[in-house]
C-alpha cells in the first residue's frame with residue numbers, strides 16, 4: 217500500500233483537519249513535556265481506577281467529541297445554506313453526516329451520561345466506588361480508544377459514508393470497498409465492550425452496594441434511571457455486538473450474511489440494528505430524565521411529585537423500548553399487519569412519557585422555584601422535548617410515516633428529543649454537579665448567555681426543518697432546490713447561534729476556573745436532597761468516612777433534620793481501597809492497534825494484536841493485588857481539614 | 865481476600881478453552897462439513913446449548929448460593945429478550961418477504977424486491 221492511499225489526499229478541508237490534529241497533539245505533547253507533567257498524567261489519570269476521575273475523563277472525552285461532531289454539523293449546514301458554493305461534494309457530505317451522527321450518539325451522548333453516572337451514582341447510594349473499579353477503568357479506555365479509532369478515519373484511509381445506521385447492502389464490501397465502513401464496525405465494537413461492561417458494573421454497584429437502609433424504593437431517582445438504563449444496555453448492546461461482528465465477517469472474510477448475493481439478507485441488518493437502535497435512544501434519554509427529575513425537585517425545593525409512578529414509568533418505557541423497533545422501517549414493506557402492531561406499541565410509549573411530563577409539571581406547581589442555571593435548562597427541556605415527543609407519535613402512525621419517513625420531518629423529530637432531552641440534561645447535570653467535581657462553581661452570567669444562545673439557536677435551527685420535511689425535502693441530501701432555500705438558510709443561521717452557545721459554555725468553564733471562589737460547603741447549591749451533597753467538597757478519595765442510615769429517598773433532608781453528617785467519629789473504621797493500575801490502559805491500547813490492523817484487513821498484524829490481548833488477560837487473571845487500607849487517623853485528619861469551613 | 869492461597873483456576877481455564885473449541889467446531893460444521901443443511905442447523909443448535917451451559921456453570925456462578933435471586937431474575941429477562949429477538953425477527957422478516965417462490969399468498973406487495981432472491 218502506498219502512503220498516499222493510506223492518508224486521505226486531495227481534499228483541502230481534510231488537509232486543514234490534518235493540520236489541526238498535528239497542531240493540537242503537538243501542543244499537548246509540548247505542554248506535558250515543558251511542564252514535566254508526564255508522570256502526573258500517568259500516575260493520576262491514565263492508571264486511575266477511581267470512579268470520580270474516570271467520570272471526569274468521560275465528560276472531557278464527550279466535550280471533545282461534541283466539538284468534533286459539532287464542526288461536522290456546521291459544515292453540513294454551510295453546504296445546505298450555500299449549495300452552489302460546492303463547499304462539500306456528495307461523497308464528502310456523506311462522510312460528514314455519517315461521522316456526525318455516529319459520534320453524537322455514541323461518543324457524545326453516551327460518554328457524557330456515563331461520565332455523570334460514574335461520578336454521581338456511587339455518591340448517591342453511599343458507595344466507596346464501583347463494584348469493579350478495574351473493569352470501570354477498562355470500560356473508559358475502551359470507549360476512549362474506540363472513539364479515537366473512529367475519529368482518525370477521515371485522515372487515514374477515509375471515513376465511513378453509509379450513515380450512522382450503516383445499512384446493508386450499501387455498507388457491504390461490494391458497494392463500499394475500502395477501510396471506511398470497517399472503521400465504523402470496529403470503532404463501535406471496541407467502544408461497545410466498554411459500554412456493556414459499564415452496564416454490568418453499574419447494575420451490580422446499585423444492587424449490592426447501597427448504604428444501610430436504602431431499599432430500592434428509597435434510591436434517588438437518578439440512580440433508579442441509571443439502574444434501568446444499565447438493564448437496557450445489558451440486553452440491547454449484545455445485539456449490536458453480534459450485528460457488527462456479522463457484518464465484519466461479511467466484509468473481511470467474505471461471508472454472505474447481509475449481502476445481496478449468495479442468499480444474504482440485507483434487510484436483516486436494519487432489523488438487528490434497530491433492535492439495538494431503539495433501546496439505544498432510550499439509553500440516552502432515561503438518564504436524562506433522571507437528571508431533570510433531580511434538578512427540578514431540588515430547585516423547586518419540593519419532593520419529586522409521584523416518585524413511585526416516575527419509577528414505574530421508567531420501567532415501563534424500558535420494557536416497551538424492546539418491542540417498537542420496526543417503526544424505523546415501516547416503509548421496508550413488512551406488511552400492514554406487522555406495521556399495525558408496531559404502530560400501537562410505539563404510541564403506547566407516549567403514555568408513560570406523558571406521565572413523567574405531568575409529574576414534572578406537578579412538582580413545579582405551586583413551588584418556590586429557585587432559578588439556578590441547571591433549573592433553567594430543565595425548565596426549557598419540558599416544552600421543547602414535548603414537541604419532539606408529539607412529532608414522534610405522528611411518525612409512529614405507520615400510514616402517515618410513509619410520508620414523513622426519511623424526510624427532514626424525521627430529522628427534526630430526533631433532534632427535538634435528543635437535544636432538549638439528552639444534551640440539555642448533560643449541560644444541566646454538568647453545571648449542577650460541577651462544584652462537587654472540581655470545587656468551584658461555573659459563572660452564572662456566562663452560563664445564562666450560553667443557555668439562551670443555545671436554546672434559541674436550537675429552535676431556530678430545527679423548527680423550520682419540520683416544514684422542510686413536509687415540503688418534501690429528504691434527509692441526507694448534499695444539495696437542494698431553490699424552493700427549500702429560505703428555510704434552510706434560517707436553519708443554518710440558527711446552527712451558528714447554537715455553536716456560539718457551545719463556545720460560550722466552554723469559555724465559561726475556562727473563565728470560572730480562573731475566577732471562581734473555592735472553599736465551598738458540601739451542599740453547594742443549598743438545595744441538595746440526596747447523599748452526594750452530604751460529602752465535603754471536594755470529595756475525599758474514599759467518598760464517605762461513615763454512612764448514615766437512610767430513611768427516605770431524600771436522604772440529606774433527613775440527615776439535616778437529625779443533625780447527622782458522613783463523618784461520625786465513633787463509627788470510623790479503616791477503609792479498603794483498590795490500587796491504581798496501568799493494565800486497563802495498556803490492554804485497550806493493544807486492542808486499538810489490533811482493531812486498526814483489522815480495519816485495513818492486515819490479518820497477520822491483527823492476529824499479533826489478538827495474542828497481545830490474550831497475554832494481558834492472562835496477566836490480569838493472575839494479578840492478586842489486594843489494594844491498601846486508609847487508617848482511622850488519616851481519615852479523621854482528611855475529614856477535619858475538609859470540614860474546617862463546613863458550617864453544617 | 866488477598867491473604868488466601870490462590871488455587872490454580874483450572875475451572876476457568878477449562879471453560880475458556882472449551883468455549884473457544886466449541887466456537888471453532890460450530891464454524892467448521894457450518895463452513896466445511898458435508899452434512900445436509902438440516903443436520904448442520906441441528907448440530908450448531910446443540911453446540912449452542914452446550915456453550916450456554918458451560919458459561920452458566922463455569923463462569924456465571926449458577927451453583928453458588930447466598931447471592932440472592934438476582935441471577936434468576938436476570939436469566940428470566942434474558943430469556944424474554946432472546947425470545948423477542950428471535951420471534952420478532954421471524955415475524956417482521958418473513959411477512960411479505962419469502963424465499964418460497966411457489967406460494968401464491970406472499971406475492972402481493974414486494975414483487976420487485978423478490979428479484980434479488982432469484983437464482984438459488
Ligand code: HEM
Nearest residue numbers: 497501543544566605608609611612620621622630633634
Ligand atoms: C414519544 C416518544 C417517541 C416516539 C413515539 C418516537 C417515534 C419515532 C419514530 C416512529 C421514528 C421513525 C420515523 C421514521 O424513520 O420515519 C423515530 C425516529 C427516531 N427517534 Fe423517535 N420517538 C420517540 C422518542 C424518541 C426519543 C426520546 C429519542 C431519543 C432521545 C428518539 C430518537 C429517535 C431517533 C434518533 C430517530 C431517527 C433514527 C434515524 O433514522 O436515523 N425518539 N422516532
Ligand SMILES: [Cu+2]
Nearest residue numbers: 494541543544
Ligand atoms: Cu425508535
